[in-house]
Amino acid sequence: MTPSTIELPVTADDYRIARYAAAAIALTVAEAALPSPLPGIKPGLANIIVLVVLVRYGWRDAAWVSLLRVVAGSLVIGQFLAPGFFLALAGALCSLGVLALAQHLPARLFGPVSVSVLAAFAHIGGQIVLARAWLVPHDGVFYLLPLFATAALFFGTINGLVAARLLAVPVAPPPSAKAAA
Amino acid sequence: MNDRFPDGLREMLAQVTGDGDLPWRALLKPGDWLLLVCAAALVAASYPLLWRGGVADRAIVKRDGQLVTELALNVARKYEVTGAIGTTVIEVQPGRARVLSDPGPRQYCVQQGWLTRANAVAICAPNHVTLQLAGRGGKNSSYDTLNY
Structure with missing residues (x-):
């Protein structure tokens, strides 16, 4: 007697999102190995992938990649449901909210760098609000805000430049078509 | 690779x-x-x-919870308070203040050294004297070092 198998139909979209999410998770894991001067200050390299996906495929795909990255990335580095996971989730949700607005900036004037910097600020904002409300219920956390904001500006710019560099290269064959074939 | x-x-x-x-x-x-x-x-x-917000601009000296004096933190000076068991000497320098000497047996408030941030407190409990710094009333004004 063969156990019945359930086949979930997999679309080209699913393949594409999974590929980009895998790339983002790889960057998250690589980044977890880097020492950080202050908890919360990280390059956020996975956001490069989110930016690229946002520009190429739209907000819905970017949201999928970002949230899959947070959940699966935290599983891989053993942080799932730890405080760091919720901070990352709050940051990701806030920056997705800002990305939804920032993608409508006139493309003639604003490139990925602007979007990246805005998202980085939203990221740090979401994290610090959650930290203030839940982890450190004291206004003292806001003393760290200038440092976080500096890091957000710096890494947001770098990530945006890398994303802009990636986006400047045209996609030769659409990767989704190849994967789905 | x-x-x-x-x-x-x-x-x-x-x-x-x-x-x-x-x-x-x-x-x-x-x-x-x-x-x-x-x-x-x-x-x-x-x-x-x-x-x-953390910059202090005056030192508040209390005895038995009652205000004794407020010292501006812009001139160096010493101030003596007579408490329950003797005299506590407060020293003020520009931007900071400390308890220079105290008759208390364990000298906690003396060993605390210089206080520099607003809302920092040194308490000389045996002598019923406290020294507290105050700032310009930022959003943290309701917190002192005891809350940490």
Whole structure:
């Protein structure tokens, strides 16, 4: 007697999102190995992938990649449901909210760098609000805000430049078509 | 080595490393520059804005919870308070204050050294004397060092 198998139909979209999410998770894991001067200050390299996906495929795909990255990335580095996971989730949700607005900036004037910097600020904002409300219920956390904001500006710019560099290269064959074939 | 990366990342790496030179400056549009300058200004402004609240400008000396005196932290001076078991000497210097000597047996408030931040407190319990710094009443004014 063969156990019945359930086949979930997999679309080209699913393949594409999974590929980009895998790339983002790889960057998250690589980044977890880097020492950080202050908890919360990280390059956020996975956001490069989110930016690229946002520009190429739209907000819905970017949201999928970002949230899959947070959940699966935290599983891989053993942080799932730890405080760091919720901070990352709050940051990701806030920056997705800002990305939804920032993608409508006139493309003639604003490139990925602007979007990246805005998202980085939203990221740090979401994290610090959650930290203030839940982890450190004291206004003292806001003393760290200038440092976080500096890091957000710096890494947001770098990530945006890398994303802009990636986006400047045209996609030769659409990767989704190849994967789905 | 390359095939250890997931597909998407590998493709991207190939794109970035394979393609010729593209100056970084070409990737920034006018709006990006504007936004970067504004963001940098905001970040720079956030330092004095958020870190100023801790600056103390006067020392409050109390005995039995009753205000004895307030000393401005801009001139160096010494102040003596007579408490329950003797005399506590408070020393003030520009921007900071400390308990110089106290008759208490364990000298906790003396060993605390210089107080520099607003809302910092040194308590000489045996002598019923406290020294507290006060700032310009920022949003943290209801917290003191006891809350940490």
